[in-house]
Amino acid sequence: MSAIAPTRVQATRAYRRKLGDYEITALSDGFVDLSFGVWQGIEQEAFDAALTDHFMPTGGFRNGITSFVINTGAKIIMIDAGAAGLFGPNSYHFPDNLAHAGLTAADIDLVIPTHAHPDHIGALLRDGQASLPNAEIRVNQTELDFWTSEAAQAKAPDFMRGWWDLVRGVDRAYAGRLTSFADNAALGDGITHMPFPGHTPGHSGYLIESAGEQLLIWGDLVVHHAIQFPHPQASMIFDIDPGLGHQSRLRGLDLAATDKLLTAATHLPFPTFGYVARRGDAYQWVPETWRYDVSGLAWQPVV
Template identity: 40%
Template sequence: MNPTPIARALLACTLLLGAAAQAAAPQVRTQAPGYYRMMLGEFEITALSDGTHPFPIDTVMTHIGPEQIARDLDQAGLRAPVQGSINAFLVNTGSKLILVDAGAGSLYGDCCGKLLDHLRAAGYRPEQVDEVLLTHLHKDHAGGIMAHGAPAFPNAVVRLSQAEADYWLTPANKAAAPAFLSSFFDSAAAAVAPYGKRLQPFGAFGRIESGIEALPAPGHTPGHAMYLVQSKGRKLLIWGDIVHVSAIQLPHPDATVKYDTSEADAQATRRRLLDMAASGQLTIGAAHIAFPGLGRIRASDGAYQWLPLNYDGAPAAD
């Protein structure tokens, strides 16, 4: 028998009320674990997020005016303060597990220090890491090698350029540096101290491990390094702090940050690497471009564009 109009109305109300009740479930408001995996030839690359923090564009960016910054952000659909990603990259060569940069650890507060949790979520343990390669000794790259005064990676050797180690670990340099960098010297010394003889700077750029080469990238810091990872003809350039805010520095590569040791060198290095990446079809691993920080560069009328890698839900060897 067909239901009466009143019965149909009551049924509809019941369904609506039920739907409303389901929609009232509490919001979760936490992000998914911050890791993303890709294959590079026979190497497995896992991008790891240490978190994001509000990047103080208005007080940090130099060689670009506030009006242009506002236009660049608007063009990218952004507004200040922009959340800056802190990314690191785990390379599993099949024989070694190598981490490039380690995030800020506890040095940036509650926003960050998530790398170890995300490494575990990705299926690895800190004690499995054989080497940590640092692009430089700034807090947001080296702070994460230490946890509560102990090595965060208890079995790892820590490597970086000798020039970088000499600069940040020499007390006389702290006295001569700008005051705003003073705490950077303290944090660098504290971060590497627990490693003792397992801190092993390299005196010359070149081959670090099979398939991994250290290259100079001067400007941001005195001994800033980047790492070229290669397997089966595929190349990934993990470039550290070449770009801090892609929405600004890709259309305007001469824009710098006040933390650059040499603005002229930073500008020249950035343009050289952007040209190299655009012409060579390199994949870039970027420390501060939106997570996972993996993409390519395209040149366009003197400026550059970031092309994020297409999501691959089931990465497999090439």
């Protein structure tokens, strides 16, 4: 009998689905463990009860980090770019994941971050240099203004202060390739910006449409499915304006539930595609059933 050591890494870190004529790939960039101490606006008893209701251990949780690749047939576009190890030792699978998805760093044409936290832009740099040799970066103007502001950095808590330096590093590394856009801008390729401020001043969602099908990628509008769907008032210490973030969350959840939008997000359980259902005054996340076929193969019952 042969003894084989466990790999401790999931074999599936890239997941594809069709969206109209586009192919969307979710890329897992590992995970980060967070305790109750990062939460605001919710008591620990309610927090633990919500985790228990989802058959999860209490006291904290393990949160996935996911980015998305859109293959339009003419371009390779990324929404967010992973953490590059900046959110702990378990959050740097980005280069391997590109290879796992049949891509190289040189294949990426455009990156559009939902916001500028390290787990969304960290992998844009490697040793201080641009990791994507051909990519353009597009950032919401409000977000870019905030994260390049020395005044905003001076007011930040100590644990966040270095995040401004990361954004300035990205700005330098992609000089001439980084541009900004206004709220509600149509970004081309069927992508429309949707402002969801609060988590950060320019925190963004993107509505992607192809051949009549839509997907809303909403960044950190909901950071944990067991907590913020039933308790949308709950916020985190990472939120710049928790009250505004709460308003944005309610608006986004209402939109997704009303329009029955397919959604995806950075920190929902991988591969993160799913729907929002109303539950009284709160909401519930309904994961999309795993898709066995990517090509859109017609249903073929054998009986």
